[in-house]
Amino acid sequence: MSSPTTATDPRIARWERFREGRNSALATEHGWLTLTSFQWLGPEPSHLELAPGLWSTDGTTAFLTAGPADGITVVGSGEAVDGTISAVLEDEESLMWVQYGGADGKQVVVELAMRADKYAIRTRDDASPVLTEFTAVPTYDYNPDWVINGLFEPYAEPQDVPIGTANPLVDGVHRSVGEVVFRVPGIGHEIRLHAEAEKLGALNVTFHDETNGDTTDEWRKVFIPRPRPDGSVVIDFNRAINYPSAFTPYGTCPMPVRGNSIDVRVEAGEKIPG
Structure with missing residues (x-):
């Protein structure tokens, strides 16, 4: 386990700045x-x-x-x-x-x-x-144990995978560019999650976990900085965020690829909006 974090921990300061930016971005006109x-x-x-x-x-x-x-x-x-x-x-x-x-x-x-x-x-x-009436999205407290090291294994070519969305009348497609492979506390086996490409080489992973429907929405996503040359990545689940469909019934947000699940409680990141 990691050592306890304190209010002066630079990791917490960076996370708090991230949260301020996230809440500001949500509270925009016509957002x-x-x-x-x-x-x-x-x-x-x-x-x-x-x-x-x-x-x-x-x-x-x-x-x-x-x-x-x-x-x-x-x-x-x-x-x-x-x-x-x-x-x-x-x-x-x-x-x-x-x-x-x-x-x-x-x-x-x-x-x-x-x-x-x-x-x-x-x-x-x-x-x-x-x-x-919005003030901020509720979150778990910052937990350094949910900053996970992993490996990105790219596909030779992107693969289009059919998925559902938050609107049952709208189907979607997930363009998988590879898989993020990692281990999490409490699970003996590897986790493999499909990833999409983002700007500047970053990745986006949409996932289920055991908190869904309890303290978190039905699925969330986390952005991962560009993999290093050796393919290694850092996945900070403290920065897991909700899709817009968590805040409104009028979204058509993509669901995770079948099997994009972490079979423990990921008690980090955003919770169900209040």
């Missing part, structure tokens, strides 16, 4: 804490909940028809929507498309999204109590 709906578009121009105007799609293009009374403007340009506008996205793309409401007409942003090759909208309302 993940502001989602108030997820709705599919249909072929006929129709009213949707929480969003003025008439919305539709022909399967390739999304359409919005609105007039001056709807108070809708285009994000970025601020141009009022008076008539029909359209947008085209590729699968998994999103667009902060139009806005309305509030004193400045920008309280709610409507995000257009293409998921499972279908168009949907999500409303992002800065008056959502999930945002206005």
